[in-house]
Ligand SMILES: Nc1nc2c(ncn2[C@@H]2O[C@H](COP(=O)(O)OP(=O)(O)OP(=O)(O)O)[C@@H](O)[C@H]2O)c(=O)[nH]1
């Protein structure tokens with residue numbers, strides 16, 4: 085039999101024809117032996133192997149006509165290894181989004197840091213406000229010129245949002261930066277955190293509302309995915325306002341604290357400050373966002389996530405300006421008389437670690453934790469506060485074992501109720517009887533006392549009478565002038 089090459093076979097036969105030929109002609113063997121037989125056929129030794137009476141396959145094939153056989157490869161490749169690529173395509177099509185809340189006192193470098201993170205000059209909402217005010221400014225009415233203008237009382241903290249879509253290598257990111265202007269600027273900051281918490285809650289409420297609508301095809305996710313909290317670089321400790329804010333938001337959003345403008349502190353001061361901050365937050369029971377660990381993570385991922393965690397709170401420096409280093413490089417940084425601080429240099433600040441946590445490595449984790457943990461917690465609390473509870477009985481209907489269990493419980497409850505009712509009736513009867521007995525005993529006692537009193541009275545009256553009679557007899561005897569005549573002859 086002539087050897088059939090792959091290309092020749094494919095010219096001569098379709099796959100199905102070849103399969104049919106094989107199933108008609110090849111002796112059925114154990115699975116383990118199949119590959120041996122298959123390779124024999126491919127090598128053109130089919131006739132020789134199949135007719136060989138050496139007991140290898142236990143059965144001799146009858147003389148076969150010369151035929152062309154194609155190798156039918158059994159492929160183990162199903163194709164689900166391709167799924168990540170599908171996911172990748174879908175993600176590119178949909179794009180990504182991030183809602184980032186920035187909170188910190190005035191002038192701590194919030195806008196600069198966000199611009200540095202996304203390498204964009206995002207419009208400062210504060211300046212946008214000024215522009216709006218200028219646009220809305222009307223010429224003063226001369227008639228009212230003398231009148232005192234009524235200025236509305238502004239809230240202490242104002243929430244402003246800048247929305248933009250940025251693109252990098254074809255990947256789009258819809259970015260919403262939420263800025264809490266005026267936080268911590270008032271003389272009394274006791275409830276400065278309230279408007280921010282209200283904003284986070286209202287975004288959760290919006291999402292809950294949208295989820296409960298009939299049409300849920302276009303739910304927009306406005307929930308806060310991360311909150312970067314700017315700590316003043318005092319080098320001392322967290323203020324009461326810092327702690328109160330962290331405590332009030334840590335269960336509502338992924339909290340990431342940063343030490344702002346850390347270039348004004350020395351390395352030792354930063355380390356010391358970080359230790360104090362971590363211990364204060366731990367003492368207050370504040371949970372920060374940390375890179376999650378998974379069992380499939382390789383050593384390198386575990387190492388890098390541990391190093392990220394160890395850097396929290398990140399001591400950051402922000403700048404979008406390019407400066408020239410002494411060695412001739414153009415870098416983003418801040419120039420000082422004593423040297424240059426490079427923003428993107430991990431040896432100079434923790435900016436790169438913050439960027440890794442927030443964007444490069446854990447953006448999707450931030451979104452997922454917001455949705456699966458924080459929002460779920462809020463949702464269940466909200467629904468239970470409204471008195472809505474899940475009725476598990478609906479699901480038990482379909483489970484016979486659960487139903488049997490439930491019926492048994494019902495029966496037991498019925499028996500227990502019956503028993504307690506009988507006990508109650510018995511108790512009632514006993515107590516009624518007791519009361520009756522007590523009553524009759526009291527009556528008897530009263531009658532006995534009454535009779536005794538009566539008799540005592542009678543006895544006393546009789547004794548009085550006896551005494552009177554005795555006295556009157558004695559008196560009579562003493563007062564009588566005539567001696568009583570003595571009977572007898574001596575008279
Ligand atoms: N030394 C130092 N200065 C910084 C840093 N980041 C920003 N600045 C400077 O701090 C000043 C305020 O920066 P902004 O980014 O406007 O601060 P902000 O927190 O957005 O201010 P408000 O929006 O007014 O609350 C600017 O002069 C910045 O150049 C930093 O990392 N280190």
Ligand SMILES: [Mg+2]
Nearest residue numbers: 194195208210
């Ligand atoms: Mg700003």
